[in-house]
Amino acid sequence: MKTANNPLSNIRIVLDHTSHPGNIGSAARAMKTMGLGRMHLVAPQRFPHAEADALACDARDVLEQAQVSATLDEALAGCAIAAGLTARRRDLQHPCLDVREAAQRLLEIAATQQVALLFGNETHGLSNAELTRCQYVISIPTDSAYTSLNVASAVQIMAYELRMASLAHVPSLEETTPLAHLDEIEFFYQKLEETLIRIQFLDPQHPKRLMPRIRRMFARTQLEKEEFSILMGILKQINLFAKSKVD
Amino acid sequence: MKTANNPLSNIRIVLDHTSHPGNIGSAARAMKTMGLGRMHLVAPQRFPHAEADALACDARDVLEQAQVSATLDEALAGCAIAAGLTARRRDLQHPCLDVREAAQRLLEIAATQQVALLFGNETHGLSNAELTRCQYVISIPTDSAYTSLNVASAVQIMAYELRMASLAHVPSLEETTPLAHLDEIEFFYQKLEETLIRIQFLDPQHPKRLMPRIRRMFARTQLEKEEFSILMGILKQINLFAKSKVD
Numbered sequence: 001m002k003t004a005n006n007p008l009s010n011i012r013i014v015l016d017h018t019s020h021p022g023n024i025g026s027a028a029r030a031m032k033t034m035g036l037g038r039m040h041l042v043a044p045q046r047f048p049h050a051e052a053d054a055l056a057c058d059a060r061d062v063l064e065q066a067q068v069s070a071t072l073d074e075a076l077a078g079c080a081i082a083a084g085l086t087a088r089r090r091d092l093q094h095p096c097l098d099v100r101e102a103a104q105r106l107l108e109i110a111a112t113q114q115v116a117l118l119f120g121n122e123t124h125g126l127s128n129a130e131l132t133r134c135q136y137v138i139s140i141p142t143d144s145a146y147t148s149l150n151v152a153s154a155v156q157i158m159a160y161e162l163r164m165a166s167l168a169h170v171p172s173l174e175e176t177t178p179l180a181h182l183d184e185i186e187f188f189y190q191k192l193e194e195t196l197i198r199i200q201f202l203d204p205q206h207p208k209r210l211m212p213r214i215r216r217m218f219a220r221t222q223l224e225k226e227e228f229s230i231l232m233g234i235l236k237q238i239n240l241f242a243k244s245k246v247d
Numbered sequence: 248m249k250t251a252n253n254p255l256s257n258i259r260i261v262l263d264h265t266s267h268p269g270n271i272g273s274a275a276r277a278m279k280t281m282g283l284g285r286m287h288l289v290a291p292q293r294f295p296h297a298e299a300d301a302l303a304c305d306a307r308d309v310l311e312q313a314q315v316s317a318t319l320d321e322a323l324a325g326c327a328i329a330a331g332l333t334a335r336r337r338d339l340q341h342p343c344l345d346v347r348e349a350a351q352r353l354l355e356i357a358a359t360q361q362v363a364l365l366f367g368n369e370t371h372g373l374s375n376a377e378l379t380r381c382q383y384v385i386s387i388p389t390d391s392a393y394t395s396l397n398v399a400s401a402v403q404i405m406a407y408e409l410r411m412a413s414l415a416h417v418p419s420l421e422e423t424t425p426l427a428h429l430d431e432i433e434f435f436y437q438k439l440e441e442t443l444i445r446i447q448f449l450d451p452q453h454p455k456r457l458m459p460r461i462r463r464m465f466a467r468t469q470l471e472k473e474e475f476s477i478l479m480g481i482l483k484q485i486n487l488f489a490k491s492k493v494d
Contacts, residue, residue: 029397032390034390057397140407141411143281143282146279146305148280148305150273153277153400160407163388163390164388167388
């Protein structure tokens with residue numbers, strides 16, 4: 001457990017479809033001042049970019065080591081938990097945490113497992129589809145008269161709260177139960193959906209909100225690795241039987 | 248007590264000798280998202296400026312209402328408490344608070360009195376002379392590997408903590424004892440210094456660290472208005488006697 005003593009090194013900041021390179025640079029600086037070093041960029045509009053370098057100041061190493069990917073899936077691979085920052089309460093009733101409470105919980109998990117924090121595009125934030133990928137939705141309590149927090153400022157506040165939590169954190173001697181990784185969970189959802197279609201519970205022409213509801217349900221459970229294996233085993237069996245029936 | 252119910256409206260953010268107009272704009276946005284509206288600028292290098300406007304986004308009203316002054320004294324006039332943000336622990340041993348604890352204390356005071364928060368220049372921070380004007384010195388716990396927090400980011404974190412404190416704050420029914428204003432306290436220090444010179448306790452050619460030590464002592468007391476009057480009365484008497492002796 002080589003990273004057990006530094007939970008901050010197990011936390012990645014994922015900036016999704018960021019428009020302005022300056023914000024990427026400012027986010028890197030915000031991260032490094034708080035002891036966070038792992039940045040993932042999903043389809044940034046312009047990167048690398050001189051403005052990002054300029055605003056990163058002496059946190060350019062964070063930019064140089066940033067992982068750039070085309071899809072959110074790649075950025076989340078290997079993570080046990082994803083949490084998304086959003087200004088708005090969505091219709092999708094995910095468990096919504098304030099940033100301080102979230103930082104404490106995520107830091108506890110990050111003692112032994114990989115955690116991703118998602119920040120959306122400057123104009124649109126995170127989409128509902130992206131938020132359904134998150135086990136936690138986090139909001140920063142802005143003033144109702146003006147809720148438009150800059151994305152690098154949101155990174156700064158989140159990183160600050162993680163640092164404050166880490167300074168208060170005494171590592172637990174107990175092992176945390178290994179959680180399923182997000183890519184495994186996505187694989188499960190995909191197989192489940194196929195299965196539900198196959199057994200004609202889900203009509204792909206009229207899916208309604210079935211899959212989002214299922215995701216929301218599993219998001220609250222924080223699926224463990226063993227549970228994931230069990231569920232996959234069940235799906236396999238269902239498919240085996242459904243196939244033989246169709247045949 | 249018209250402002251008793253909104254302590255945030257009694258808090259001013261003082262940006263001292265800010266170099267980059269973009270930082271002034273970002274600070275305005277950071278303030279407004281957290282419900283702070285009162286900005287004071289001491290000798291900004293370039294203001295007003297298009298870059299400040301651009302980065303303020305919809306917080307341009309904060310810039311338009313900002314008070315610009317040539318000296319720190321003007322920006323602090325009428326305040327009961329000044330607190331300065333600094334990355335470094337100074338040799339001057341002011342009471343140094345972490346930002347969370349400071350936010351709670353300052354909010355309590357701001358329920359009935361004016362509070363100023365000072366943020367120094369991007370390169371040099373606050374000078375020791377400026378820090379001696381503060382009753383509190385506040386530091387944000389940055390990572391020792393990279394302590395260089397952007398000034399607008401520091402404003403963001405401080406404003407966020409003030410907002411968090413205000414959300415938790417239940418206004419006290421008790422009246423806070425009226426504190427001496429900072430301009431009164433400065434007047435006192437000035438008269439005290441003159442008096443100490445007059446009575447030949449302080450050698451103006453070799454002042455050593457006498458006045459800073461005295462300031463540090465009074466900073467911890469949070470001088471009340473009545474105490475200020477008493478001290479001034481004492482100084483007047485000392486001067487009266489010293490003068491007659493010299494004559």
